[in-house]
Amino acid sequence: MVKNIIPTSLNEALELLNDRPFKIMAGGTDLMVQRRAWSQTPPEFIEDVLYIFNLEELKYIKEDKGFIVIGSTTPVEDLLHNDLTPFLLKEAIGIMASPALRHMATIAGNIGNASPAGDTLPILYVLDAIIVLESIEGIRELPINEVITGPRKHVIKQNEIIKEIKIPISVYTDSVFEKVGGRKADAISKLSFTGAVNIKDDKVLDFRIAFGAVSATILRRKEIEEKYVGLTKEELIGKVDEIVNEYDPFIRPIDDQRSNKEYRKTVALNLLKNFIITL
Amino acid sequence: MKDISTSILKIDNEEKANGSAIYVSDITIPGMYYAKTIRSTISKGNIKKITLPEMPENYTIVDYKDIPGKNVVKIIFEDQLIFAEDKVTYYGEPIFLIVGPDKIVITELEKQINIEYEEETPEFEYVNSAVHYNFKKGDAKSAFENADKIIEYEYITGYQEQLYIEPQGIVVDIDKNGKVTLTGSLQCPYYVKNAVLQALDAKDSEVRVIQAVVGGAFGGKEEFPSLTTTQLAVAAKKIGKPIKMIYEREEDMEVTTKRHPSKIYMEAAISKDSEILGFRSNVAIDAGANIGLSGVVLSRALIACTGVYTISNLEVKGDVFLTNTVPNGAYRGFGAPQMLFAVEMFMHHIAKEINVDPLELRLKYLAKQGDLTSTQGTFNDPIIMNEMVDKAMEISDYKQKKIDFAKEGVHKGIGMSWFLHGCGFTGSGESTHINALVKLRKDKENKVHILIAAVDMGQGIRTTMKKIVSKILDIPMDQTIYNLPDTDFVPDSGPTVASRTIMIVGGLVARAAKQLKEKWVDKEDITVSERYKQPEYIKWDEENFVGDAYPAYSWGVNIVEVEVCPVTFQVTLKHVWSVYDIGKAIDERIVMGQADGGIMQGIGYGYLEVMNCVDGKIAQKNVTDYIIPTSVDTPAMETVLMDNPYPLGPYGAKGAGELTLVGGAPAVALAIEEAIGNKVFNIPVTPEYIMELIKNGKN
Known part of the structure; x- marks a missing residue:
């Protein structure tokens, strides 16, 4: 039987991830579609699911040492209304899906899903975004193009979580x-x-x-x-x-x-x- | 009392807005089972062996061997099986149901089913003609022999999916005497009842059909529910339990009926002095794996072969082709959208070939009252198309825009379509096939019950029928009662199709109301009825396609303005203008709702909605991949209704439901053609097709 777990802190999430494999779900706007099942029956997950969407400690956007830093559970709709969000990212979010989905979807989800059609990904590539991955063993930072290796393929380890996305502040005319x-x-x-x-x-x-x-x-x-x-x-x-x-x-x-x-x-x-x- | 057209609130507004409306999916019966359909996974072949898992208690399969009556769905042409027997003819064909109390168990059982096939080579091309029609008017042979020039083009149209927001769904209940009651999302309660009676080999009193609130239909719930209801009725008979079957979206999009793809070949004989002497047209529609009602779809297409124009000499033929693909069926417009697209494009393409202003050419051949129709019937009623065209051009600033958009570097275009739609069943269908009966019953509290089988699927007839009755009887709206049709209580007033409901059924209701007014006795129970009588002057020879194909026609003009991006070839709709003659609106806002939805459905068909069958399987089978317009794609729209009352319709009303769709595709296609400067032959006119036309197209 698949277990669904809602951790109350990032630390708890990291402990759980270190313990056994999970499918990590934030807004679920891709996953719930991919694992859809007959109505009124549970979605077809074959692995336990870790719901991180309500980890408030990962919902932020801030400026830090030359970077705009976006916490991984921040819904893209919040980014659309924040002055710190880079212009191009706002452009992509503004025409992404529908308003309802934008209140649930996250950039981290776009990365984890690794679809070549992911709306925010080209922006992350152009802006040289750094993806911050955290596990119980510590933190590693990788440029976006090293995280995603193919359609639906990435290098994020089983015990890691996308903690945040760091975008270098840059100027474009x-x-x-x-x-x-x-x-x-x-x-x-x-x-x-x-x-x-x-x-x-x-x-x-x-x-x-x-x-x-x-x-x-x-x-x-x-x-x-x-x-x-x-x-x-x-x-x-x-x-x-x-x-x-x-x-x-x-x-x-x-x-x-x-x-x-x-x-x-x-x-x-x-x-x-x-x-x-x-x- | 106010003019009948003055809008009132739709009586179902509140229940739909606050969520209290009961759709079939909301219905739960204690002890209810669920059914899932097991389908063919190949396009053509023989079933060699079916291996089932061990079935737990209370789980069973229901297949063709369980059908007490005939294994065929009773619709116009009976060739669709309720369940496949030893062979399958399309991917997705139903073979049997798994029925049981728990959906998760059913899903597990489904995974363990193994069906072995002996595959045969499927046919996806137009080669197997199952129905052929042809007819003539005048002397096309001489016209073509005497022609100075023959202009010929082929037009191709794609699938269109109804995409009602509520998928197909049925609940069946069975009582201790074995009477089955089917409640569902459907357009034609009596089609369903008759189909189930035949499948169960049952007596009239043993089957009852009730309409649930319908969340959209557009023709998709005309004949298709006759299949699902018979399957569930057979299952209920076998198991003795209430059963529910609601399609998932992908299942619905893959296996239910769609608009027929078509190929239409048009030829015009042109004289030395640029007169159109005659047309020859050859229409091919893809029926999918069954004929069903495709023959009727083909007739409506053929009859529309000259659109709004009077062409003296015609030779018209057409075929329904069987292919090993999902069966196609009814969809708002019913063959007319394909044909009207071809005719409107063809008239423009002729004008270009002979160097005449398309507007002039079209005005010259525009039908007038008294002209002969394509089938040598007569346009008996006044035609006000000239005024309508003037109005449409005036509100859209058409002529100035034509000039402005022709300039170099402007990527805009404006397109105008003219069209008509025959109201009611084709030919003598109303009298020979339907023979509608309506009743009004006044109870002892003086409440008037409207007893008809017409289904409100969003088009507002629960409101408009009550409006007609209350106005004629001069009683308040809430003194009239119009419950969702239930075959145990209402007579067969016919199916809710073919833009017939207001004009035909509403006309009968109005006559019944007048009768009731005369017989009115306070506090007495009185029932009156009216049965359809074909007007004397309407004559139709079904065999030879000669005579009046429809009792009346609604008319329309659509103008669409677009901009085509030269970099991405994407189309932006800028504005839409429409002028309609629907006789008289029974409720203006309801008609405006039909107009806005209809035209966007028609325009979507023309430029956006791509559905392909790849190796026998529908490739766009969810709302992510099958693209219909959203509110963001929808431009400002302006609609004008011009009164032209039809004597036999209630308050002069004619049909409105389909008319608002059928002109959308040619209008948008013509606008795109003008914007890019290349002739358009296919719909939908996608950016991919526009790119190809710009690269290789003809001017």
Whole structure:
């Protein structure tokens, strides 16, 4: 028989996790769908479930030593209304799912679920987010791209919990998040595009690009971005076709019930191009 | 008393808003069992062996061997089995039920069932024609022989899922004498009763059907519940227990009927001086694995082959094709949405080919009172489409927008569809198949009971019927009673389908009310009845498709404005305008509700709602993957109703339910066509399709 446990503190949760395997659930907006069962019967969990959503000590957003730090059980709706939340993250949350879901969904859930279509993930990639994992043995910090290793795959250990997400504070003169879904709200991405630049005194100081749902994990190529740092804005715009060609081979989407690979690829590259030429 | 159209509060507002309305899912009977359907997991083949687990006490399966009567669902064409026997013809076909008191145990048992098949190659293409119709008007042969030019195009439409918010559900109860009572979410209590009577081989008094509050239907609960109710009735007979069966969302989306996908081939014969001499059309609809009522869907499509236009020479043919896929069935519009999309696109495409302003071309052929219909019947009643078109163009600033949007670099488009919908059953169905009977009973307290089998599924007839009766009898609304239909108490006034309820049933109710008014004696129990009589001037030859296919038509104009993003090819709806002639609104706000919902359902069909069958399985089987418009996608809408009373409808009312859907798809498709500058041939016009059209399309 599956056991459902609601810990009253982070420490209790960590003790339990150290003791035996659990499925960790925060808002459950993905998990309850994935484990759905015949109505009026329990969801089909095969492992014990640890409900952490009411751990108040993990509900926070604060500024700390050059980072915005978001506690893992903070519902994304709270982030939407907080001045500390980075602009791009608000953009992604603003068109995520529906209001009801946003009151339950968490960023940590997006990470744990590790779907290539997860709405906040491209933002975490672009902003170089650090994921703070805690276990009874201590704390380790990993960049987001090292946490997620494939569709629905991550390196979080059985005894670890996502404690918080640390986002380095950074400045962008221009940034966009474009989610291409089946409709204007309450849709799963067919693909997404995130772009951010910092241009100061006509010099590109920072240039970051991420794509969602066009490869096994969020696509971000730092080695491509770095090539274009130091250019003037005009030079960057002049190299738009070259940049599009650089990303082309890495964009390898799939056909599925929501869209097809030709569309996903064409539109991903269109969005990249449009972002650069409209800077 | 005020004008009948003046809106009042719907009588079910309160129970629906406060949650006290009893839907089938809310019904619990002590000792009730649950049923789950075990279905085919292949598209075609023979069942070689079924291995069942050891069944615990009180758990049993119910299959075709338990059916006392015929193993076939009684609907228009009887070819759908209640349970599969030795072969299966589509993925998801019901084979048997597992019934028992505990859902968790049923789920465990289900996992242990093993069915071995001998698979055969399924057919998914349009090759097996099961029904073929054709008819002619005038002399199409000469028209095409004398043509200077022949213009031909093919139009393709996809599935559409009704996506009522409440899935299919039925509860059956059985008394000690073996009488079964079925309560469910359904549109046609007497369809269900007759189907169950045949399956059980029972006497009329042994089956009772009660309508629960219905959470949406859109045609999806027209014939489909006849299947689930017969299954549960058979189970109740075998087990002797009350049983409940409510479909889960995915089950509902995978195995229940949908709008027929279609391929429509249109040809026009054009003379030297750009006259349309005639049309030839060839319509193919995909029925899925059973014919069911697909033949009737095809007839409605064929009859609509010239839309609102008068074309003198016609050659029309069509086929219902059987494929090894989920059976398709009734959906608001019933064949007309497919055909009207094709006709409206075709008229525009002809205009482009012959270099004529589409508006001019369409006005030239717009039907007028006295014109012959596609089936050589007569448009007997006044047609006010010219005024309606003017009104629609005026409120939308259509002409100016046409000019503005044609400019370079503007990614906007405005599209206008004209359409009509025949009210009531096709052909002589009302008199030969339905023969509706309604009753009004005045009790000793002078309360008037409206005794009809019409189902309120959100379209408001619990309010509008009471309104008609109270106005005619000049009594307060609360002196009239209209309970949810129960076949033990109400006569068969026919199914709640085909935009017939207000016009046909409401017309009979109005006549009964007038009769009651004359016979009114205070404090006496009086019952009056009225039976449908086909108007004398309506003649229909069912065999040859000649005559008046419908007693009356409702008309409409939709204008849709869109913007298409040149980067992502996504469509944003900017504004929708509609003008309708539904005769006379019995309640304006109720009609406006129909109008707003109907047009969004029609537009959704045209640009958003993608459903594909991949290897015989529905690929979009939940509300995450099957995308319908949300309120965020819905633009500002303006609707104008223009009175044009129909003499035989109550207060002049005609049908309104389907009309508001059928023009949505061509209007949005035409708007997109204009925005991108490429001809559109398929719906839904998705961003993926728009991308393809921009790459390879025709101007």
